[in-house]
Amino acid sequence: MEELDRKLLLDIVLNNLDKGMAIINRNGEFIYYNRKIAELEGFEPEEVLGHHLQEMFPTDESSMLNVLENGIPIYNSLQEYINKNGKKIFSMVTDVPIISEGEIEGVVEFVHDIDQIKQIYQAIQSFEKSIDSVKRTKNDGMKKLHEFKDYKTLNFELLELLKKIEKLSLSRSNVLIYGETGTGKEIIAQSIHTSSERKNKPFVAQNCAAIPETLLESILFGTVKGSFTGSIERKGLFEKADGGTLLLDELNSMPMHLQSKLLRVIQEGYIRRVGGSSEIKVDVRVVATVNADPNVLIENCKLREDLFYRLSIISIYVPPLRSRSEDIEYLSKLFIDAENKFKNMNLKLSHEVLELFNTYDWKGNVRELKNIIESACNVAGDDKYIKLEHLPCYLIERLRSRNLLSDDNQVKSSYSDMVESFEKGIISEMLKKTEGNVSKASKLLKIKRQTLQHKIKKLNIR
Ligand SMILES: Nc1ncnc2c1ncn2[C@@H]1O[C@H](COP(=O)(O)OP(=O)(O)OP(=O)(O)O)[C@@H](O)[C@H]1O
Numbered sequence: 001m002e003e004l005d006r007k008l009l010l011d012i013v014l015n016n017l018d019k020g021m022a023i024i025n026r027n028g029e030f031i032y033y034n035r036k037i038a039e040l041e042g043f044e045p046e047e048v049l050g051h052h053l054q055e056m057f058p059t060d061e062s063s064m065l066n067v068l069e070n071g072i073p074i075y076n077s078l079q080e081y082i083n084k085n086g087k088k089i090f091s092m093v094t095d096v097p098i099i100s101e102g103e104i105e106g107v108v109e110f111v112h113d114i115d116q117i118k119q120i121y122q123a124i125q126s127f128e129k130s131i132d133s134v135k136r137t138k139n140d141g142m143k144k145l146h147e148f149k150d151y152k153t154l155n156f157e158l159l160e161l162l163k164k165i166e167k168l169s170l171s172r173s174n175v176l177i178y179g180e181t182g183t184g185k186e187i188i189a190q191s192i193h194t195s196s197e198r199k200n201k202p203f204v205a206q207n208c209a210a211i212p213e214t215l216l217e218s219i220l221f222g223t224v225k226g227s228f229t230g231s232i233e234r235k236g237l238f239e240k241a242d243g244g245t246l247l248l249d250e251l252n253s254m255p256m257h258l259q260s261k262l263l264r265v266i267q268e269g270y271i272r273r274v275g276g277s278s279e280i281k282v283d284v285r286v287v288a289t290v291n292a293d294p295n296v297l298i299e300n301c302k303l304r305e306d307l308f309y310r311l312s313i314i315s316i317y318v319p320p321l322r323s324r325s326e327d328i329e330y331l332s333k334l335f336i337d338a339e340n341k342f343k344n345m346n347l348k349l350s351h352e353v354l355e356l357f358n359t360y361d362w363k364g365n366v367r368e369l370k371n372i373i374e375s376a377c378n379v380a381g382d383d384k385y386i387k388l389e390h391l392p393c394y395l396i397e398r399l400r401s402r403n404l405l406s407d408d409n410q411v412k413s414s415y416s417d418m419v420e421s422f423e424k425g426i427i428s429e430m431l432k433k434t435e436g437n438v439s440k441a442s443k444l445l446k447i448k449r450q451t452l453q454h455k456i457k458k459l460n461i462r
């Protein structure tokens with residue numbers, strides 16, 4: 001290709017990147033400044049090109065100049081600054097020296113806009129919330145509630161326990177489920193509901209840690225009009241769950257005074273709305289979860305002992321994934337099969353990855369395993385096996401820091417690989433949620449449909 005064409009091509013590519021990019025020469029003068037970085041920093045490329053960095057950004061501490069001086073790259077450093085237009089910019093920056101024949105010839109800087117990442121996360125979160133509210137009111141809505149058969153395990157003790165619980169589901173006893181995050185407590189809670197006589201009544205779930213203490217009481221018990229400024233006549237979750245099941249997640253985050261009110265409601269079967277005086281009869285089975293040993297929680301005054309006894313008529317301990325070694329391979333294969341089916345692929349787990357999985361501590365338990373498999377399947381694309389290089393960067397870093405990854409099988413991921421796999425993960429997740437509807441996904445991600453379409457193609461997302 002002609003020299004001119006190459007330049008033109010490079011210009012088109014770099015100016016259409018959604019990452020900011022700038023290059024300074026050995027004198028600290030800008031020789032490249034793409035459109036995205038201009039947008040972030042509030043300059044026009046023409047204003048910047050040819051000028052010294054200090055002239056444009058007078059500062060004592062410039063990562064680009066540091067790299068120009070010592071030749072040591074900086075990866076993914078978080079930076080916060082005010083741009084030319086007075087806007088606060090929060091970004092993730094990588095600075096790489098250009099070294100030729102042992103001399104530092106300049107520095108290339110890549111800037112990732114954290115606000116953009118935040119927006120995508122917020123879009124995902126608000127989408128999840130909307131699903132949650134559907135789940136609350138319509139059991140047969142978008143997402144079917146789980147049944148015991150959805151809880152997959154080869155662990156003998158757990159299988160025996162689940163069989164017992166399934167039988168006990170028919171009783172009206174309250175339940176306490178204790179287990180680390182991601183061990184499948186919600187699946188069990190939903191299954192108890194769907195195996196009970198309450199299955200056609202509402203299943204309402206509330207995470208006690210997710211809302212401020214002051215609001216929790218009105219959310220649980222409802223409010224009467226005028227009881228405090230702006231309050232309206234509103235049913236609480238107990239009334240919404242009447243006849244059905246109320247799942248109170250992370251009960252140990254509920255303040256102690258509210259735990260005593262909860263105990264009273266469970267004992268008496270009546271609630272009183274905040275600010276109200278009349279008692280309203282409710283028939284609700286409470287399933288509560290805690291993510292630490294209840295005895296320790298009681299000792300640390302995070303859980304009332306009397307409430308614990310009242311709830312733990314049926315008590316379930318779900319062991320963490322690391323102590324269920326038989327489940328690691330079993331669940332990995334199940335999740336890969338599901339991805340294969342979804343994307344019409346035939347991926348398998350490589351031995352090296354399985355070996356690592358068996359030694360990893362799985363702090364996020366089955367949720368973490370499931371997410372890692374989903375992400376690795378996306379990254380592996382047309383490969384036959386899920387290999388080390390398909391695993392998310394955070395896992396590689398953790399494995400390295402725990403010396404679970406030897407030097408000779410270290411995975412080398414470049415900055416752009418990391419960004420690419422991150423983007424791929426977010427987009428695939430959103431497409432899954434919108435059942436492949438690109439228009440819906442683009443709205444939720446707040447990007448143009450064409451941009452999303454282009455990314456799907458570029459990132460080879462099925
Ligand atoms: N045994 C299992 N079989 C199949 N999927 C599972 C299993 N355990 C967990 N999962 C999956 O892992 C994810 C997390 O499960 P769940 O939400 O039930 O965990 P949790 O214990 O309630 O976590 P948290 O304490 O963070 O709320 C879900 O996607 C769930 O489907």
Ligand SMILES: [Mg+2]
Pocket residue numbers: 185186249289
């Ligand atoms: Mg849960």
